[in-house]
Amino acid sequence: MTSAIQSNRRRNSPVKPNPIDVYVGARLRSRRSVLGLSQEALGAAMGLTFQQVQKYERGANRIGASRLFDLARALGVDVDYFYAEMSDELKATCPSHAAGTLPESQLRQIDLLGNRETLDLVRAYYRIGDPEVRKRVHQLAKSLAGFSGP
Numbered sequence: 001m002t003s004a005i006q007s008n009r010r011r012n013s014p015v016k017p018n019p020i021d022v023y024v025g026a027r028l029r030s031r032r033s034v035l036g037l038s039q040e041a042l043g044a045a046m047g048l049t050f051q052q053v054q055k056y057e058r059g060a061n062r063i064g065a066s067r068l069f070d071l072a073r074a075l076g077v078d079v080d081y082f083y084a085e086m087s088d089e090l091k092a093t094c095p096s097h098a099a100g101t102l103p104e105s106q107l108r109q110i111d112l113l114g115n116r117e118t119l120d121l122v123r124a125y126y127r128i129g130d131p132e133v134r135k136r137v138h139q140l141a142k143s144l145a146g147f148s149g150p
Contacts, residue, residue: 019093022059024068024082029057031075045074 032042032053039050039057046053046067055061056071063071072079128134142148 017059018062019059019090020086021062023086023090024063025057025059027082027084028053028063028071028075031077031081032057035075042074046070 032039037045039053042048043050043053052061056063068082069079072081075081125134125137128137
């Protein structure tokens, strides 16, 4: 089967939206309604058509991170509003939830990257002008930490 035919079949086949996208869309619709905004008014404020707002509210289109941030600001809520009160059952429908979360050691490493001390150290390291000195500082830090990685 050619890729054009496969692509056409995918477009014409009914694909169920992700339940989390549907939930986020419902929260969007709820907040918009509470504020008394029409889909047209919200769309105009966001530079969207009312059809785009409609698709977001049904979960037919996923809302990207920057768009969700902008929607939250326009509706006077924090981004977490869209996920608030989500049931554990709904969270379990997320494919990545079934796979589990990152190991605790990896989560700690990610947290370290946002640490002020880590950022200061990285900035200072890259201010060392001489590449050879920088290389020796790198080797020293690894040696002190007992790290034998690359």
